[in-house]
Amino acid sequence: MKFLPISLLIMALATATALAYDPSALQDFCVAMNSVSCAVFLNGKFCKDPKQVTADDLLFKGFKYPGNSANSLESKVTPAFVDQFPGLNTLGISMARIDFAPGGLNPPHTHPRGTEILVVAEGTLLVGFITSNQLNNTLLTKVLYKGDVFVFPIGLIHFQLNIGNTSALAFATPSSQNPGVITIANAVFGSKPPISADVLTKAFQLDKKVIDYLQAQFWYDHN
């Protein structure tokens, strides 16, 4: 009995570590559960009892069909993050399918918790990311063709534009089960409640009329 408090402390520390960062797995898998009722271990989320886990828990079928790119951005991201694919829990990885109509754009955005590797399966994409202020906000950009692979380092603002005449298809692999997405325009001009126009007029060195216009737009989220 006297070992119980120590084991509880170790569990608490392990849990705190697990919640702070994508952890190294403590077991083969930890298929995430929403309910505690039939779950056993805690490591970021409740885990399905490993004895009950089947191959179906480690299968995601959501990439079978193209995402609907009939929107203002003419592109659609279909995420397979831990929320959509509970089998990824604790494994430090995820995926997304990105469909682009001709001219389709995945607009400037960042993933606060994941580096992203992207492979082009179909079409031609102009991609790029911008380095931090320390490196003078340098744009690193490339035209990618079918089979090309590009990496967007964690946290940096990046984009992909379909510059081909056909639709394009890419698959992205973030190094987190829950990389997060911050779309720059949506976050800055579409926050709820809105950021004070005094902040944005000074930050962007724009007339208040332009800021009012931008804040009045509907910033579609294609994720």
Ligand SMILES: *[C@@H]1O[C@H](CO)[C@@H](O)[C@H](O)[C@H]1NC(C)=O
């Ligand atoms: C950034 O710009 C400064 C000032 O022009 C320059 O001294 C520095 O070498 C630049 N750094 C990089 C990484 O380009």
Ligand SMILES: *[C@@H]1O[C@H](CO)[C@@H](O)[C@H](O)[C@H]1NC(C)=O
């Ligand atoms: C797209 O179509 C235009 C006009 O038909 C052509 O000039 C251009 O080379 C095509 N671009 C690609 C990437 O196929």
